[in-house]
Amino acid sequence: MPREIVQERDVALLAARGPEGHHGGMIRYVFNTSRHTRSRENGGGAMRLARISMLSGLLLFAMVGTLVAPGPAPSQAAGGTVTVAQGAEPATLDPFQEISRTGYNVTLHIYDPLFMRNDAGKIIPMLATGYKIINPTTWEFILRTGVKFHNGEPFDAAAVKFTLDRALLKDSPSNYLVDGVKDVRIVDPRTVQVTTADPMPLLLPNLMLLGIAPSHYYQAQGASYVATHPVGTGPYRFQSWVKDDRVTLVANHDYWGGVPSIESLVFRLIPDPAARVAAFRSGEADIITDFAPDLVSSIANDPRIKADVTTGTRSINIMLDTGTGPLRDKLVRQALNYAVDKDAIVKNILGGFGTVESTLVPAAYLGFSPLLRPYAYDPAKARALLAQAGYPNGFDIVFQSPRGRYLADAQVSQAVVGYLKAVGVNADLKYYEWGNFVNMYFKHQLGPIFLIGSGSAALDAADALENVSCDVWDSWYCNQGIQAIYVKAKATLDPDRRAALYREIQSLVYDEAPIIFMYTQKGIYGVNTRLNWTPRSDETLWLAKATLK
């Protein structure tokens, strides 16, 4: 019965665990690959699911991602203070409530997730030492032992279940991370099984965004208290928070992953971009985020500070409501893509700190398609396509844009409107305050053309491609052929196969042009040279391994 035979790569992750395993040594994983054959009879329910997945061409029980051991623990000599200045402050320090990137940069140092990415983007074990995919909808996580929360509460399977159950509440802002999880079951104190309704490849990257919380502490203190008094297992303990000014963390000297080299981290809020650069130049801030591109040249002559640039994950695109008017026509949409000189916009408005994209999936995501080339700037071709579509004289349309949300968003919109006008499309540009804009976005009141940014914290193309899928509120395009591949990709656990499906979608989306594909903003950081630290391309600020020179 060859069809019933599945390949199983049973991964036993045997980490060198316990405190003695962390002193300077590499943590090693043993991947025990074995093949089993199973018949339908002993497969049970899991096998039925397996067959469904087989139909969609799944390589079953594939290990998702390769676990890479974290680097050697830094030396025990802790000392010094590093100050990070960001443009916004966390709303709360409760990782369930706080979902913004600036907030995550703070809470990640207090709360360990089950997994994380290392600087190279590989998945590394944190509070989980490994995982097994028992069947496409059942994941088993093996937990680290001997870890304690900052308040002394032991970390175990109960904490993981509590965290996931809390995120699963429909009114939790972090619900989107675990949407699709059906059940969380404690197998034993160091093993948790998570069942999902459908195969959920994004479970693992999403879990990286969910800090594990101590259940007793949370239940005893209540959400309001916890919001300002966070307790996790992370490399830093919470010390103080002066609202709208600074959050101070101190090194956790009992950290399972080795004591951080820097004793104290201060996250300061400096909302004004120029003032943030000033604080950086004066030495008050060692690291600044969202370095304004036009100010980068102002630090050129100072050897003590530098600007580090990463590829970035925030893409800016111009959405087209493909359900109304001329935008229903593919030729018109292609024309609009040819009409806009994206290179000039990135060069002149963003100071070159951006990458023009061929579709809406940037290079940092799983599923990026390196073979596609961005639409060239070709106004003549745009005019020809418009004429071919029956609009030789162009048409009038409304263009909406937020102002002050993304880097130079208002100027970019203005430039695009100028390019559209040059090919006969008269766009009436309207600006909105961000809160209004988002409200209209959620109510599907924007359009027919509007500018918006998006980013996938999970670094997976599924999040971006949602904008061109059917049956969701944040898409203005639907194509059943593409949708079929999208649905298949979303249920494909194997990352390589999933990436291939994403690329297939992008080739189609590229031609269909349901969006004016624009660019990805680069991340610009100011870093004082007294630090040994490099920013990561995924926008995560992780300082546990940073050292001072």
Added chain:
Amino acid sequence: MQRYVARRLVQAVFVLVGISVVAFALTHVIGDPVVLLLPFQASQAQVIAMQHMLGLDQPLPVQYLRFARAVLHGDFGISVRQNTPALSLVLDRVPATAELASAALVIAVGVAVPLGIAAALRRRTIIDRGALLFSLVGQSMPTFWLGLQAILVFGVVLRWFPTGGIGGLRHLVLPAVVLGVFSAAGILRLTRSAMLDIISEDYLRTARAKGLREVAVVGRHALRNASLPIVTWIGLELGTLMGGAVVTETVFAWPGMGRLAVQAIFARDIPVVQAAVLFAATIFVLATLLTDLLYVWLDPRIHYS
């Protein structure tokens, strides 16, 4: 007098109720906090669940009455965004706001009143022209620009003061001066014109004629009579500054009331908007009441009954 104060306080209650209704209606008109709280990946079901949890699916009048009843029990609700009691978020900002406001006002009054008097007394001299120029520049220079220049010169180049944030007295200097300059400009002009109105009055000539020293003439007779509009202006300025100085707070990363209120508005964080607006309104009402009471002391001819 007591009856007057009591009547003013009763009026104040009506003012505050009116303001809260307007603020409540406006924050609801401009949109829903839930969509700003959730990532774009969130599902519609999640949006609805959250709206329900926050009671935003109720009719507006019901929401307002629920809010009003809670406020009467001293409960402004929990911040939608920060998950912390709204009132404590506002009260947390009072020390920083009061520190900046009072320092700026002391600087403004300390500079503007003497300069205004001098300008009036030495009319059409270099002093007068210099004072008027200062006033013009101070009013028309954008605060954020002045603030950034001050940061660059005194924070980055000279390193005399920190570039921002709250801390000791050194942190206070730059924001207080920048904010003070703007306030000073207005107070200066008003002092000058109020003094000019009085300077040619007969009783000043009489005072001089009977041989009083110029200091006494100006200080006891002229300034006291010119002080009513100046005191009114300063009272209003205090009320305004206590409500927060958004631009100065933003440039200097000062954790004051203005940024809290503006951020709450941007996030449609209705409980915090309400608490901040009502706090600012209360301070303003009290500041004007205090000003009116000061009149009695300044001008014995004024009686309230």
